[in-house]
Amino acid sequence: MNNKLEQFKNSIRNKRVAVLGIGISNIPLIKYLVKSGVNVTAFDKNTSENLSDAFSELNELPVRYSLGSDYLEKLEGFDVIFRTPGMRPDLPQLLNAVEKGAELTSEMEVFISLCPAQIFAVTGSDGKTTTTTLIYKILTEEGYNCWLGGNIGTPLLSKIDKVKETDKVVLELSSFQLMTIGNCPSVSVITNISPNHLDVHKSLNEYIDAKKNIFINQTENDKLILNYDNDITRGFGSEAKGKCVYFSRLNKVDTGVIFKENKIVVKNENEEIEIVDAESIIIPGVHNIENYMAAAAATIDYVKPETIKKIAVSFNGVEHRIELVRELNGIKFYNSSIDSSPSRTIAALSTFKNKVILISGGKDKGIPYDSIGQIIAEKVKCLLLIGATAPKIEEALCNYINQTDSECEVKIIHCNTYEEVVSRAYEEAAPGDCIILSPASTSFDMFKNFEHRGNTFKELVNKLK
Template sequence: MNSKLEQFKKSIKDKKVAVLGIGISNIPLIKYLVNLGVDITAFDKNTQEKLSDALSELKGLSVKYILGEDYLESLNGFDIIFRTPGMRPDLPQLVNAVNNGAELTSEMEVFISLCPAQIFAVTGSDGKTTTTTLIYKILTEEGYNCWLGGNIGTPLLSKIDEVKESDKVVLELSSFQLMTIKKCPSISVITNITPNHLDVHKSLSEYIDAKKNIFLNQTENDKLVLNYDNEVTKSFANEAKGQYVYFSRVNNIDTGVILKDGKIIVKNENEEIEVVDAESIKIPGVHNIENYMAATAATIDYVKPETIRKIATTFNGVEHRIELVRELNGIKFYNSSIDSSPSRTIAALSTFKDKVILISGGKDKGIPYDSIGQIIAEKVKCLLLIGATAPKIEEALNNYINQTDNECEVKIIHCNTYEEVVNRAYAEASPGDCVILSPASTSFDMFKNFEHRGNTFKELVNRLK
């Protein structure tokens, strides 16, 4: 019996609970709390009309609703408040509620505190979804009963009754989810850290501090996996409470996971264990070699090397991450809608040997674009721009060309709609070319999320004749 869970169920029945946000992650939470007999009020800034699909899922349940722009003004008299991940915890209404005695938490925080199974969790600016998926697939292939959650998979608090102590739980955690988390996973992985989400975080230091919450409260028996090649994550070893393990693609570190003679190696004081030849990894790109190295460092104590090798040679990758959509008249179309920052686009473009036709741009989240100029000059022959960041991306390219006296020529085309940008990309392409959607920006100017953006792109590409 999970005694912590039983105590939670018993205590929450007497509480007045608010759930902020009636979205994908919180609908299962609301249903779960209703089934526990909780007095629950659901809040959302959207109108009843915009929430029609979500509200139909909750129809017939004993839930009170407060909707509309001023929804947080009614956040009074609650014992427990579940915030949605993207909501800052320092909003005045939330601070006021906490000052008046409310407990501010989230679905993920409660799950981590109650979960009886060992938790593997991944965060980082880039590569966290792929790394999380790899850890989940490796552990599952080894024979463990695994659960996948956080930013991907199923909201897990609603499944907590089914999770056993012998299971393994694998979570992808964003900086937003980590801002207030206090209990840490036993295996924490940080893939890398570059400037990101500065439209929500007040500063880069706040963003970094949020990421550090994945390990700051670990114990001496826990494990932290860090990217040695990233200066920010490398420095986190100084604050690790338990064991830390580095992985490095470019440095021959004394212990950890390294790339040596083209092979991923686990290097201990007394031996080197070959895990997989990097060339046999099915998903392309040096960043995916790093993702496998991170996953190896996290799982090697629990699986056989051949298990990792099997996944590496068979796994086709995660949707919206350099995903081959189709080949038409010798032209390949790739969807990498997940690329919501310059660093992700740099990694995506680095996987191609020849120059590509790049579709880029989207919502501006306040991060610099200087770094993207060089890779576009080197890897792109036609640049199709759309969205608010289009001028920033063009400026980064022009600045690089002017500063280096580079004579490269990149054709630049500005577009207003995704239908226009896909049609123009096809018109510019010749047999043997690759067209890739890699926005280097968030999707919230035109789309609900990066999946919506990627699916729209795929639908338009599949319409081409």
């Protein structure tokens, strides 16, 4: 029996609980709390008309609602407040509620504090989902009963009654989830860090500090996996309280996971264990080699090397990440809607040997685009732009060409809708070409999320004749 869980249920059962946000991640939380006998009020900025799907799932439960644009003004009198991922914890209304005695928490914070199983967690600016999925698949292949959650999979607090001490839990954690997390996973992985989400975080330092929360309170028995090739993450090693293990594709670390003679190798003090040849990895790109290195570093103490290799040579990739949608008249269409930052688009374009037709642009989240100019000049023959960041992306390309006196020619087309951008891309393509959606921007200008954007792209591509 999970004694901590029983104590939590007993302590919260007689309290007034507010759940902020009636979205995908919080509906299972609301159901679980109500099932546990908790008095729940669900808050959301939307009106009831916009929440019909959520209401249909919750309509038979004794849940109170507080809706509308002023929903955060109605938090008085609550004992526990669950904030939704992405909501800053220092909003004035939340600070005011905390000052008056409320406990501010989140589904993920509570789950980590109560989970009886060993937790592997991954964060970073790029590669989180793929690395998390790889760790989950490797551990599952080895025979462990595994749970996948955080930013990926099902919200796990609603499943915690079924989690056993002998299980393994694998989490993808965003900077927003990590901002207030105090309990650290047993095995923490940081894939890399580059400027990101500066439309929500007040500064790059705040963003970095949020990422550090994945390991800052680890113990000497815990393990931290860091990317040695990233200037920011390399520096975290001196702050590690547990065992620090580096992975490096470009450098030769004394111990850790290295890239040697085109192979991923685990290097210990006394031996080198070959994991897999890079040519055998199905999903393309050097960034995916790094994702496998991170996953190998995280799992090597718990699985056989052959298990890691088996996943490497069989895993086809994660949806919306350089996902092959279809081939039509010799033209391949790739969906990489997950690419919500310039660094992700740079990594995606680097996987292609020949020049591609790139669809890019979306919502502006306040990050610089200077770095994307060179890769577009080198890897793109036709650039189709859409959304608020279109001028920034075009400016980055033009600045690079002007500053380097480059003779490259990239055809630039501006579009207003996704129907137009897919149609124009197809018109510009010839047999042998690749068309890739890699927005380098968030999706919230036109879509609910990157999945919605990617699915819309795939639907439009599959309608082409």
